[in-house]
Each structure stands twice: as structure tokens, then as C-alpha cells.
Amino acid sequence: MSERVNVLKKKSPKSEAVLPTLGPWGMLRWAWTQLTSMRTALFLLLLLAVAAVPGSLFPQRPANPAIVTQYIKDHPDYGKLLDSLQLYDVYSSAWFSAIYLLLFISLIGCVVPRAIAHYKAMRSQPPRTPARLSRLPEYGTLVIPADAGIPASAAISSAAGLLKKRGYRVDIRDRDGARPSLGAERGLLKEVGNLVFHTALIGVLISVAIGGLFGYSGQRILVEGDTFVNTLVGYDQFTPGTNFQSSQLQPYSVQLDKFDITFDRESKGKFGQPIDFTAQVTTKENPDAPAKKEVLKVNDPLSLGGTSVYLTGNGYAPVVTVRDAAGNIAMQGPVVAKLQGENYYSSVVIKVPDAKPEQLAFAGFFLPTAFVTDKGVSFSGDPALINPQLSLNSYYGDLGLDAGAPQNVFELDVKNLTPLNARNLATKGITLAPGSTYKLPNGKGSISFDGVKRYVGVDIHHNPGQLYALVFALTAVAGLVTSLYVNRRRLWVRTGTHADGRTMVEYGLLARGEDHRLAGEAAAIRKLLASEWHLDPADAAESAPTASQSASPSQSAPSGTGDNDRADTDAAGDQQASPEDHEADFIQSTAGSPESKKDQ
Amino acid sequence: MFPINETMGQYSELFMLLAAGTYTVAFIAFAWDLAKSSKMLRAVDLKAAELSGQATEPVRTPVGVGAGASARGVDRADAHLSGPVGRAERPTSAVSGGASAGAGQTADGSMRYGGERRAPARVAVALTVLGAAIHAAGVITRALGAGRVPWGNMYEFLTTGAFVAVAVFLLVLIRRDLRFLGTFVIGLAIIMLVAASIAFWTPVGHLVPALQSYWLIIHVSIAVMSSALFTLTFAMSALQLVQSHRQKTIAAGGADKLGFMRLVPNALSLENLSYRINAIAFVGWTFTLMFGAIWAEKAWGRFWGWDTKEVWTFVIWVVYAGYLHARATRGWTGTRAAWLSIVGYLCVVFNFTIVNQFFNGLHSYSGL
Numbered sequence: 001m002s003e004r005v006n007v008l009k010k011k012s013p014k015s016e017a018v019l020p021t022l023g024p025w026g027m028l029r030w031a032w033t034q035l036t037s038m039r040t041a042l043f044l045l046l047l048l049a050v051a052a053v054p055g056s057l058f059p060q061r062p063a064n065p066a067i068v069t070q071y072i073k074d075h076p077d078y079g080k081l082l083d084s085l086q087l088y089d090v091y092s093s094a095w096f097s098a099i100y101l102l103l104f105i106s107l108i109g110c111v112v113p114r115a116i117a118h119y120k121a122m123r124s125q126p127p128r129t130p131a132r133l134s135r136l137p138e139y140g141t142l143v144i145p146a147d148a149g150i151p152a153s154a155a156i157s158s159a160a161g162l163l164k165k166r167g168y169r170v171d172i173r174d175r176d177g178a179r180p181s182l183g184a185e186r187g188l189l190k191e192v193g194n195l196v197f198h199t200a201l202i203g204v205l206i207s208v209a210i211g212g213l214f215g216y217s218g219q220r221i222l223v224e225g226d227t228f229v230n231t232l233v234g235y236d237q238f239t240p241g242t243n244f245q246s247s248q249l250q251p252y253s254v255q256l257d258k259f260d261i262t263f264d265r266e267s268k269g270k271f272g273q274p275i276d277f278t279a280q281v282t283t284k285e286n287p288d289a290p291a292k293k294e295v296l297k298v299n300d301p302l303s304l305g306g307t308s309v310y311l312t313g314n315g316y317a318p319v320v321t322v323r324d325a326a327g328n329i330a331m332q333g334p335v336v337a338k339l340q341g342e343n344y345y346s347s348v349v350i351k352v353p354d355a356k357p358e359q360l361a362f363a364g365f366f367l368p369t370a371f372v373t374d375k376g377v378s379f380s381g382d383p384a385l386i387n388p389q390l391s392l393n394s395y396y397g398d399l400g401l402d403a404g405a406p407q408n409v410f411e412l413d414v415k416n417l418t419p420l421n422a423r424n425l426a427t428k429g430i431t432l433a434p435g436s437t438y439k440l441p442n443g444k445g446s447i448s449f450d451g452v453k454r455y456v457g458v459d460i461h462h463n464p465g466q467l468y469a470l471v472f473a474l475t476a477v478a479g480l481v482t483s484l485y486v487n488r489r490r491l492w493v494r495t496g497t498h499a500d501g502r503t504m505v506e507y508g509l510l511a512r513g514e515d516h517r518l519a520g521e522a523a524a525i526r527k528l529l530a531s532e533w534h535l536d537p538a539d540a541a542e543s544a545p546t547a548s549q550s551a552s553p554s555q556s557a558p559s560g561t562g563d564n565d566r567a568d569t570d571a572a573g574d575q576q577a578s579p580e581d582h583e584a585d586f587i588q589s590t591a592g593s594p595e596s597k598k599d600q
Numbered sequence: 601m602f603p604i605n606e607t608m609g610q611y612s613e614l615f616m617l618l619a620a621g622t623y624t625v626a627f628i629a630f631a632w633d634l635a636k637s638s639k640m641l642r643a644v645d646l647k648a649a650e651l652s653g654q655a656t657e658p659v660r661t662p663v664g665v666g667a668g669a670s671a672r673g674v675d676r677a678d679a680h681l682s683g684p685v686g687r688a689e690r691p692t693s694a695v696s697g698g699a700s701a702g703a704g705q706t707a708d709g710s711m712r713y714g715g716e717r718r719a720p721a722r723v724a725v726a727l728t729v730l731g732a733a734i735h736a737a738g739v740i741t742r743a744l745g746a747g748r749v750p751w752g753n754m755y756e757f758l759t760t761g762a763f764v765a766v767a768v769f770l771l772v773l774i775r776r777d778l779r780f781l782g783t784f785v786i787g788l789a790i791i792m793l794v795a796a797s798i799a800f801w802t803p804v805g806h807l808v809p810a811l812q813s814y815w816l817i818i819h820v821s822i823a824v825m826s827s828a829l830f831t832l833t834f835a836m837s838a839l840q841l842v843q844s845h846r847q848k849t850i851a852a853g854g855a856d857k858l859g860f861m862r863l864v865p866n867a868l869s870l871e872n873l874s875y876r877i878n879a880i881a882f883v884g885w886t887f888t889l890m891f892g893a894i895w896a897e898k899a900w901g902r903f904w905g906w907d908t909k910e911v912w913t914f915v916i917w918v919v920y921a922g923y924l925h926a927r928a929t930r931g932w933t934g935t936r937a938a939w940l941s942i943v944g945y946l947c948v949v950f951n952f953t954i955v956n957q958f959f960n961g962l963h964s965y966s967g968l
């Protein structure tokens with residue numbers, strides 16, 4: 001019945017929300033109670049789910065700032081507006097942070113009182129025996145014949161022994177009275193699991209924060225033969241954490257000896273798709289340490305000096321030699337070609353600031369397997385080096401490098417340069433095969449294509465929080481599983497002596513929280529007790545005029561309940577109590593129950 | 601690298617087609633069972649009502665054999681009026697309209713097998729087993745053809761995922777009579793197979809290097825299994841909503857327009873079983889998330905980066921965490937929890953289809 005009444009109450013939430021006149025202190029208390037209520041937790045959880053979604057709909061700055069800038073340009077109508085709403089930085093935005101911080105405050109406000117209450121519950125005796133066991137969800141009776149010679153007190157003692165063996169905490173009441181009883185409880189670990197789970201989530205959050213504060217990451221491109229040294233200047237790009245100190249960097253080194261790619265030559269659909277990347281590297285933990293040969297692959301990072309080194313990209317680096325007008329070598333070495341399209345179709349920019357008297361520059365494409373269509377459009381027909389080709393335009397003039405402004409090595413600003421070779425000029429473009437040299441017009445110098453090397457892009461990461469995050473996450477899972485699969489049960493047994501000398505035993509079980517195996521447990525207990533007293537568990541209940549006839553007759557078991565409990569031992573679970581059911585009437589009298597808080 | 605075996609791949613596709621065909625027949629049998637059994641149940645009910653003649657006498661559920669089992673469902677629905685605490689019906693599940701409201705109109709809440717013979721259902725299950733065997737052959741030949749686990753692109757996620765969904769369904773069937781879900785699960789499996797063959801077909805091939813990791817085996821297999829469980833609970837939650845509505849209507853004296861729902865247990869039983877399955881699936885999804893993070897750390901150097909796929913995996917996790925909370929929050933059990941379970945599943949589907957195909961991220965391995 002009590003449930004019904006609650007339904008009515010629930011239908012008018014407004015009446016609950018009316019604020020009585022509270023002082024400021026009362027208001028605070030009220031706000032805190034609201035914040036730490038289960039309903040708020042649920043609301044914040046769902047809000048968190050919704051708030052995470054926009055981050056997958058709009059480009060995010062941390063992932064790729066360039067795309068965000070482009071996106072704002074492409075959407076002049078609302079691009080800026082989205083930015084002011086922090087929709088390009090969802091996961092560090094004020095509103096997203098607010099939601100998860102509130103959630104975690106709510107979590108702490110929830111966990112702490114529950115932990116205290118549960119600690120008390122673990123140290124206190126099982127709750128007092130309810131007046132009417134027959135009202136419990138699982139209930140049954142057993143009758144010990146008079147000639148068995150087991151009085152009520154002995155029956156309660158032996159029941160206590162059995163239950164202790166079964167893992168229950170047992171407390172006997174009124175052993176030598178007319179109606180001795182016992183209260184038993186097990187599964188206190190369920191609540192511990194729940195608390196561990198929620199606490200560990202806080203641990204995960206803190207670990208992530210530590211990573212953001214003290215971690216760092218960076219990128220570097222390494223051509224075969226190149227060596228990376230872990231110092232700030234060694235990086236092409238570096239992202240420090242908020243609290244990063246450059247002294248954190250341990251000066252290890254990684255040299256790329258060789259990089260191999262296997263292309264798929266079997267399946268038709270994926271012909272030419274790379275199926276293996278292997279980088280042979282030589283590493284040194286510090287400048288004086290012995291060199292070590294290692295293999296770096298995708299999904300298989302190197303572990304060095306507290307960082308991890310990942311293979312994240314690759315491409316070709318044509319090796320060129322540029323001579324200036326005087327015939328001096330102005331530039332010699334590999335040039336990293338940036339991937340542009342299918343089959344390693346890549347762009348090349350060569351800047352030669354050392355060329356004299358005028359600086360030289362080249363821009364164009366590198367094709368590992370060059371094909372030219374009838375219309376003169378060239379493309380790469382295969383990712384492997386079958387017919388490598390460099391096609392370049394050339395320029396001379398002032399590169400503007402001396403001004404000191406940083407320039408993108410992959411882009412050439414031709415504003416202040418004069419074209420020397422280009423498709424639309426009489427000189428045409430430059431087309432080079434490996435081993436060939438081209439003499440620039442007007443005696444400006446020459447360029448030779450000496451060969452091709454490969455390069456890799458590596459990411460270097462240091463995250464001091466991630467081990468903690470893993471440990472906390474594993475702890476959380478352990479807590480979760482415990483919380484979901486340990487069942488918390490209370491059990492009471494009461495005995496009494498019938499006028500004719502028979503010893504009457506009644507027992508009742510109550511689950512706290514979801515427990516679909518309560519009926520199974522009841523049946524098992526019944527069997528246990530029956531075999532202890534050499535009874536037939538099937539029929540002992542038939543004559544069930546509950547424990548004591550001296551008590552009110554209305555307490556007798558509803559006829560047939562005992563039957564049903566047996567008839568469908570394991571099916572019965574489906575009719576389990578709902579989690580809030582144990583809030584109902586008499587249970588509330590088992591004061592201090594930790595869960596009483598959660599339904600506020 | 602293991603050589604690709606194209607012949608095996610062709611066998612695999614043949615098996616997939618055969619499996620889809622067998623499932624189609626099974627689907628028809630399941631649908632036939634729904635139609636036929638509900639007709640039969642109505643007849644039995646009418647007869648029982650005639651015999652007992654009084655409304656106060658709980659009408660025994662005809663499907664339930666275990667007299668005890670079915671009587672119990674009814675008794676309990678009644679009993680809560682007189683008050684045993686633990687047996688009170690969940691109010692939001694809307695069963696409690698009248699004394700025996702909904703009892704006679706729904707199947708046995710224990711979802712145990714009864715002794716009654718439902719020939720079409722048996723045929724349907726037998727066909728499903730046959731289809732699953734052929735389907736298994738399809739999955740295995742695909743794996744042999746490619747020399748690796750058969751879940752490396754959308755085509756394989758779908759075909760293997762459909763197989764796991766059917767297998768999980770059959771496994772649950774061993775212990776519970778969920779045959780009323782047959783049309784749904786088999787229907788879904790057919791859709792997945794057809795979509796795989798038409799929209800996502802990919803020939804057998806090697807994995808891209810980013811997927812060459814044992815984490816692919818661990819992370820994806822757990823994800824697929826959890827998703828299969830979420831599929832079951834989605835179906836049950838949807839039926840729960842319908843059944844809850846129907847029970848309310850009947851309790852209010854309305855006409856029972858959804859006769860086929862007689863084969864389906866009452867809303868509360870559906871809710872309880874789907875909660876238990878969701879709890880398992882949630883643990884699975886937690887592992888999916890964690891192992892995904894560990895793999896991301898190995899492959900990309902950070903365990904969490906809010907990549908679109910990560911975002912949606914997180915959203916799904918939070919929605920189901922919300923579902924578990926809802927089950928412990930007053931006023932949020934029953935219908936609202938069912939909606940959360942449905943929303944969670946829609947997110948799973950969204951994550952699998954739309955995110956895989958249309959959102960660019962590090963996880964773009966759809967193989968398309």
C-alpha cells in the first residue's frame with residue numbers, strides 16, 4: 001500500500017518543491033541535499049551525455065586547430081557564434097566542466113555520508129527482528145516434531161551456526177525467552193563495491209588532471225639516417241602541459257636506420273594499400289648509454305626515458321643537390337615530401353637560402369610511380385618506387401627568411417620571387433628522374449635528383465597520470481562488478497514452542513537492492529535447516545500455524561506462500577522486490593539504514 | 601603476412617546468403633507463432649473466464665504450466681494490495697490497476713518454458729539454430745580466408761555482429777523462454793546481413809596496420825557481445841512500453857487491441873530481466889571503453905582524446921549508467937528506465953552506423 005501512496009505523492013512534485021521559510025543556513029543545507037540526491041545525480045549524468053555530443057558534431061581545436069579556423073571561415077553566418085559558445089573546445093568549455101564538476105561534487109556528497117553510514121552498519125548488529133516475518137518477500141515455516149527433542153533455544157542456536165557457515169553475520173536475540181530469534185545479514189560487500197566504484201571514478205578524473213598538468217607531447221619527422229634527441233630543440237612541434245618544466249626531458253636519442261612498408265599485392269579491392277610499416281631504429285637512453293637496435297611499429301611504441309614514441313606517419317623524401325650560379329653546392333639532402341593524394345602523390349618545397357647571388361626555390365610534386373595522362377595531367381599509379389619523378393617549378397629572388405618571421409617549410413610564398421621554370425613559361429617545368437640533373441635557365445645553377453629516402457613521423461608522449469588512471473579504472477570495474485553481483489540480504493529466524501511440544505520455526509528474507517536470487521537463497525536456507533533437523537523440506541510447512549499460537553493468529557503465513565516458494569525456486573526471482581521496496585514501512589524502523597538517503 | 605584465400609571468401613559470402621535465407625524462413629515462423637499463439641491464448645482465456653465466471657478469481661495464465669509459477673505471478677499481483685512489502689508491484693510499471701488486471705492477458709512472468717507445445721515456435725527455433733550454424737560457417741570461412749579475426753571493417757562488424765546477436769539470443773533461450781523476441785532478433789539479423797552484403801560489401805583483405813593488434817580481438821569482441829546484449833534489452837524495453845500501455849488500458853477497462861502481446865510477459869517481468877541483462881552488458885561496455893582507451897594509448901599515444909568514436913562510446917556508457925541510476929531512483933523506474941535503455945541502444949546504433957561512416961576521426965576503419 002505504501003507504494004501506492006507514494007505514487008500519488010510523486011505525481012505532484014510541485015508540492016515537494018515548495019520551500020518552507022528557511023534561514024540562509026537552511027537554504028544551504030537544502031541546496032546541498034538537492035545536489036547530492038540521486039535524482040540530481042541522474043539528471044547530471046544525462047546532461048553530461050548530452051553535453052558530450054556537440055564535440056563530435058563540430059571540429060575541435062585540440063584535435064586540429066587548422067580545421068576549426070577553416071570551418072569558421074566557411075560558415076561566416078554562425079561560425080563565430082559557435083566559437084563564443086565554446087563549441088570548438090567542448091571538453092574544456094566552461095559548461096562542460098561545470099557539469100562534470102557538479103557531478104563529482106554530487107558524487108563526493110553522496111559517497112562520504114554513505115561510506116560513514118555503511119561503516120557504522122558494518123560494525124553494528126544485524127537489524128532487530130521484525131514483528132511479522134510473514135510480511136517479508138520470502139517467508140517460510142518449518143515444524144520440528146516434539147519427539148525430536150529440539151527446544152526453541154537449541155533450534156535458534158543451530159540455525160545461527162548454519163547461517164554463520166553460510167557467510168552471514170548473525171545475532172541471536174532473547175535466546176532463552178519464549179520466542180528466541182536471530183537476525184542475520186550478508187553481502188555488505190555490495191555497498192563497499194558501490195563506494196569503491198564511485199570513489200575510483202574520482203581517482204580517474206584526478207589522474208587525467210595530473211596528465212594534463214605534468215605531461216607533454218610533441219612531434220618530429222625523421223628521414224632515414226636522422227637522429228632525434230629528446231630536447232626542446234629536437235621537436236618540430238611541442239605541446240607542454242600546464243606545469244611542464246624542460247628539465248623533465250631526458251636526453252635520449254632515436255636514430256631512424258631504415259623504414260620498410262609492405263603493400264597489399266593480393267586483394268583486388270585493396271591493391272596497393274599499405275599493410276605493414278616497420279621502422280628499424282637505434283636508441284640510446286642517454287648520450288653515454290650503449291646503443292640499442294629496436295623496431296618501431298604502429299601499435300607498438302618505443303618506451304624511452306619515461307616517454308612513449310609512436311609511429312604515426314610516413315612518406316618519401318627525395319634527395320636533391322642544388323648548385324648555385326657559381327657551381328657551389330648550396331643545398332644537399334633529403335626533402336620531406338608532404339602527402340597530398342593517392343599513392344603517395346606528394347608536394348615538395350625546396351628553399352635554398354644559401355644560393356648566391358640570388359636565393360633559389362623550387363615547388364612541385366613528387367610521384368613514386370609517375371603516369372601522365374593524354375591531357376598532360378600527371379598522377380601516381382602506385383605507392384611503391386616504380387617510376388619516381390620530381391616535377392618542379394623554380395624561382396629566384398628573396399625568400400624572406402632573413403626577416404626572422406617563422407615560415408612553414410611545406411609552403412612557398414612566391415610573392416617576392418621571380419619564376420624561372422613553370423609550365424606556362426617558355427622554359428617549361430622541370431621533370432627529374434633519379435640520377436638526372438637539370439641546369440637552370442640563365443645560368444642560375446642546377447638541381448639534381450640523387451635518390452629517394454623514406455621518412456617517418458613520430459609522436460612523443462609523456463603522461464604521468466595514465467598509470468594511475470588505469471589502476472583507478474580497474475579498481476572501478478572491480479567495485480562495479482562487486483556491487484552488481486554481490487547480493488545484500490537480511491534474514492531473520494524466530495522459533496517458538498507449540499502447546500503440543502512441537503518446535504515452530506519461521507524465517508523471512510529481505511533483499512536490499514536488486515536481487516533476483518532471493519527466492520533461491522530462501523529455498524537453500526530451507527533445505528539447510530530441514531536437513532539439520534532431519535525434516536522433509538517439502539512438507540514441513542503444510543501445517544503452518546506459524547511460530548507461536550500464543551501470538552496473534554493474523555500473523556499466520558498466507559496459506560500457500562510456502563508452497564509457492566518451493567514450487568518455483570528459481571523462477572521466483574523474477575518477482576523480486578524493486579529497489580525502493582525496502583523503504584517501505586517497518587524496514588524504515590531499522591534506523592540508520594544507509595540507503596534511506598538515496599531516494600530523496 | 602598470411603596469404604588471402606579468395607575462395608574461402610567466396611564460400612563465406614555464399615554461407616551468409618544461405619544464413620539470411622534460413623533466417624527469413626525462421627522469421628516467418630516466429631511471426632506465425634505470435635499470431636497463432638495469441639489467438640489460442642485468447643480462446644483459453646475466454647474459456648477460463650467462463651468457467652470461473654468471477655473476476656475476483658485470478659485467471660490463471662494459460663501458458664504457464666508450472667502451476668506454481670504462473671499462479672505465483674497472479675497471486676503476487678493481487679497480494680500487494682494486502683501488503684507484503686517486498687512484493688509490491690513497481691508503480692510505474694502500471695500493472696496494478698485492478699486485482700488481476702493484466703494477469704490473464706500476459707504470458708508467464710518467469711519466462712520459463714511451459715509444457716505447452718507451440719509448433720511454429722519450435723520450428724522457428726530449429727530454423728534459427730540451422731541458420732546460426734550456417735552463419736557460423738560463414739564467419740569462420742571469412743576468418744580463414746583473411747587469416748585473422750573476422751571483424752576488421754563494416755562488412756565484418758555487421759556479419760559477425762549479427763551472428764553474435766543470434767548466438768546470444770539462442771544461448772539465453774536455453775534458460776529462458778524469450779521466443780516472443782524471435783521476430784525482433786531474427787528480423788534485425790536479417791537486416792544486418794542484407795545491409796552488409798549490399799551497402800558494406802568488402803572483399804576479404806588484410807588489416808590496415810593500425811588495426812593489427814591483439815587489442816582488436818579483445819576490444820571489438822567485447823563491444824560486439826555487449827551490443828548483442830543491448831539489442832536484446834532494447835527489444836525487451838520496447839515491448840515493456842507497449843505491454844505497460846496495454847496493461848494500463850486493460851486495467852482501465854479498455855479493449856485489448858494488441859492481442860499478440862499476450863505472448864509477452866508483463867511489463868515488470870520484462871523490466872527486471874532486461875535490467876539484469878543490461879547490468880551484464882554495462883560491465884561489458886565498461887571494458888570496451890577501458891580496453892579501447894588502453895589500445896588508443898598504444899596506437900596513438902593518448903588514452904583519451906575525444907575522438908568522435910570515443911565521444912559516442914562515452915555517451916553510451918553514461919546513458920546506461922544513467923539507466924542503472926534510474927532503476928534506483930524513485931519515479932524513474934519502469935517506463936522512464938525503459939526509455940533510457942532504448943535511447944542507449946539508439947546511441948549504440950548511431951555509433952555503429954552514422955559515426956563509422958560519416959564522421960571523420962582516427963577510427964575511420966569502416967573499410968569503405
Ligand code: HEM
Pocket residue numbers: 035036037038041045103104106107108110111193194197198201479480483484513514579598921924925927928
Ligand atoms: C560520475 C558519475 C557517476 C557514475 C558514472 C555513476 C555510475 C553508477 C553505476 C554504473 C552504478 C551501478 C552500479 C553500482 O551499483 O555500483 C551506480 C550506482 C549508484 N550510484 Fe552512481 N554514478 C555516478 C554518480 C553518482 C552520484 C553523484 C551519486 C549520488 C547522488 C550516485 C549514487 C549511486 C547509488 C546510490 C548507486 C546504487 C544504486 C543501487 O542501489 O542500485 N552515483 N552509479
